[in-house]
Amino acid sequence: MHRSKRQRWFSSTWERLSNIGLSDVALWFRRRLPILEWAPKYNVRESLLPDTVSGLMLTVQQVTQGLAFAVMSSVHPVFGLYGSFFPPLIYAVFGMGRHLVTGTFAITSLISASAVERLVPPYSGNVSNSSLGPLGLSDYEMQRIGVAASVTFLGGIIQICLFVCNLGCATFLLSEPVVSSMTTGAATHVVTSQVKYLLGLKMPYISGPLGMFNIYIYILKNITNATVAAVIISIICLVVLVLVKELNQRYKSRIRMEIPIDLILIILTSLVCYFVNMEQGYDLEVVGHLPQGIPVPQAPPMDILSDILVEGFSVALVGYTVSIFLVYNSAKKFKYSVDENQELLANGLTNVIPSFLFCIPNAGAPARSFVLFSNGAKSQVACLISCVLILLVIYVIGPFLYWLPMSALACIIVVALKGMLIQFNDLKKYWNVDKVDWAIWICTYVFTICFAANIGLLFGVLFSIALGMLRLSRAKTLHLVHWDAEYNKMLEDLNSGFFQNVKIVSVGMPLLFLNVKKFHADMLKMNNKLTGNIVPKKKTDLLLSPVSNGDSNGEPPTLQPQPQRSESYTLILDCSGITFYDYTGVTILTQMCLELKGQGTTVLLTGCSDSLVRALQYCGLESKNQTFLDSVNSALSSLHLQTSRTSNFEAIDSTSV
Template structure:
């Protein structure tokens, strides 16, 4: 026995010497030596079931990590965009599209800011902050988020339903700077801003809840005839709200109840016959004609001219220069007035009127997501990429909640800007980043230059951009030929 033990000990010493020499030869041999040192010379005997369990556990860990990573990339699509971005192929087109859309944002932002009964600079804020948020979370590179006429009107109606105006008539011939001169009017403007930001937060909250519950499929039930009829009716109200600015009139207040629109027109006609401002009327009508012709020429020759003529910005520049040198404000023409320079600091919405704003917030959220998603799906079908309704809901919700801390009111996709964004050659969501750079520069440095801009020019921009919504009236005959029920839903 002693001889056997000594022989075994000699064999073990020899094996140890061999493994020591192998350890120094290669990393693979070092791993082998470590294994032998831990478990002994014989490999552990595992059953096939145990081996399968270990293999599946390792694979499940890998799959879980990959699933989490993929889900994270799906929730923040810009990360995937940056990973797959081809600079030579996409960069030039994205820059051109971003600059072109930013040029449209400037006049439309100011015009729709006034339509919301807020100072025009807040329309520029809505054209800046939500665009950045959507660039990060959105999935449609051709959708232009920001101000939109119908949503601006609905926001104005929500504000008016909450606020208690101190007078029945507001003189549209006053500049915003003169309005802000008295303490009570300044408080009124601050109250309107507070209501608008609270409304934006609630709208975004509704959209986020729909996203987390994965209820994006509900947009299917908001049919095209319903949306078409709703937006056409809203366009008529938007057009009516701009008539006083075209003719330099006072805007009647306190007209409510059934047949509100006919009553409002009766009052407007009475004021028009008595107080029309002919200079403002000439500016408004000439601006409408010039804009309409310029947009027609843009559409007519878009196949031959790569860059779209920025007719709205040209109108704003000409109107500002002419008003500055001719002192139009001294002739009773309403002008924009002082515009704050710079971006606002983040402030918490006040949430003072949540109960009154819940109902309009749900309505605005539904209309906003229906219009935006329908446009996103239209572009996705045309260009062959996928748009996730739930991810879009998440993007819309965040683009309303976060900007509400920066004095923004609710936003939505704009068809006119989206068509230009698509036609300008943009391919990725980074268009929004380049657009925001241009717009941020304007807000930080150039906004005071727009002080002499006549309000009639902004009203003309709004009215001309309603053309597409008015032409939806033709759809009534089309829906009637398809189904009487669809026809009724379009005019309800």
């Protein structure tokens, strides 16, 4: 019996394999290698110039932040250059984000540093100082990058395993307030890690619970040991960077290319440090010698993987979370689709492959992705151009960065984190839309700064799910609407034509980040029905009948063939069932209403609570032409007064458990 089952399985498997054709293979390659999809369509005339300008601007950020994040990861700065070169190349082939910049990232660097400092403590003279190959780095430095590369490898393997398990769709568990607060808290940690360079202080590595506060306590106790030259350079660099970047942003429409203040600052501070000999004369810490060229690939140490499980999972989850939200923003702005599972594969490969090339953990970088946004980049070609220039730095320009002060490098990092730090402004919109989201943001931020980014992310997800489940369990998801005398009078005109293009949809569910994807999918299915086939009319004592009550990924209900009608119709959306909502839900509802109006559909919202009306208006839905009405009855009466035509009436109810 078991043998016959095995035979049937082998025969069915062989039959499926034998039926695979060239078209199936080509489709698979296009899905797994997105570059095959967009590269043949690349418009050189329209896209090459903005991509080239964006690539030039991006190179400066990649080099400076690569050096700084390598130091933050407790390894030699040159490994940050490798981490800025290899991951973007791989992501350009496998990734779907057209404006995502992958490379060294502050949060993953901090996570990696905890493993490096734990397994390879600071140099004490007992470690062999012999050089290794053409890099000319000590065994101590190679041991440290070995640990960081192992964290990179393990994080990538975990992401690929999640891809194999098709868990990319689990991003629905990540609400916007959780990601916003986690990244803001992580940015606070990064700024804290740079304070010692801003002040020129020599201090031990401090980590663990409340480690950020212990760092500031140590700094306050030893503030008299600060290097005066480092403090002066930091103040000047911070003022210049902030002023010039603000001018670039304010006069963006008047200038063709932003002032590359980061590059200018690197050149000027390096020249000043060289001619004044500030390293020896003023005890100023500089980047130091950067080996030229790329080393021969080498497998990271595998015997320590069990010791870095926590860091590996943290890199995998935190890195992917930040990357996928950057891709979401890019896809939303430039209107293209994204496969979350493919992004898992792309992120996994950008960690696994570079781990054999001495790279620290990497992820999508918000500040550098914004560089592509602001300079009008069109595709990943901008990142590829940047990689070519970084290769030039690795082989030619690297030695000239010897005199770059660490304090200037720290200033560039702190100012680059502005976009993440100003997410404190999100608190205002969460308070105005949903105070529970506001509380989630505050609690997640507190956990992040008290512990670490991975702990904050885990707490935020669990906390938001717990609150969401509690709110959903107390919500009334279904309600019954009975006929009354006025409805009966109107329905006597069913065959007269007045109600032919009037459709009613009842939303009988709360709108939260947990169910907005399903709500969006059901609304799209409903709209396809209303712009396609007419639902057969049935006699009933209810005004509303369900559109979808199953999984959003399921098949839509089977419809009987009916005559086609015009795509333009009037939609009455009964929102009396929306007993509560959050910012994500209100945003999706607003987006759907605006999209339908853009297609020529008149949308009337009925039964909205006062707080929901205020939230919708705050998110951009204007109350023109009586968009908000008290009830379905009021909407029908209003429509009846606006036209003298009579038509058939069809009632549709979209409810969700």
